[in-house]
Amino acid sequence: MIAVNVAQTPTDSAGNPVDGPWGATLYVIAEQVDGWRIVAGQNMAVDPQAV
Template sequence: MANEALVVGDVPATTRTAVTGVVKALEQAFNDKDAVALGEQFARHASWTNARGTRLDGRAAITGFSAPAMEGFLRDSFARYEVVKLLAIAPEVIAVNVVQTPTDRDGNAVDGARGATLYVIARQVDGWKIVAGQNNAVDAPSVG
């Protein structure tokens, strides 16, 4: 994760640490192919649209979709997530822009579609969680 994300509005350092921690935990869960740990980063009633355009409502649906996907078409997919912007929406509600870079199992960047993801992360009773988000696949930048 980058050390310097653009911060817009009042986002205290403790909040920055908390929301980037959610993104880092999500990245780790994705790379470990741990659907339960991935689902735990989402609020119980979250709304998530994945890179294929499938909307999933609720932590159970997100986890339920992720488990077979990680064992199937995502089994050899790995990524690095970089927080590039934090935007204060309301007290304890932060919009987080993330750039996803495809990597190999060891974390080295590889060719492939990248992700441009927006998470809305808010403090919940059980901690900071993603309450809404969308992942967009984008082509790799051209060289030259």
């Protein structure tokens, strides 16, 4: 089993940072009979001022 943290930063179509909600996602991934699968996850907004 593994855990993966993902930091999400809002960008425009060119990849430049823009104002908007940031996010933090946590995935828990476990090996199943048919391969690795996400078995749990949480996605939440983060105040960029708090980072």
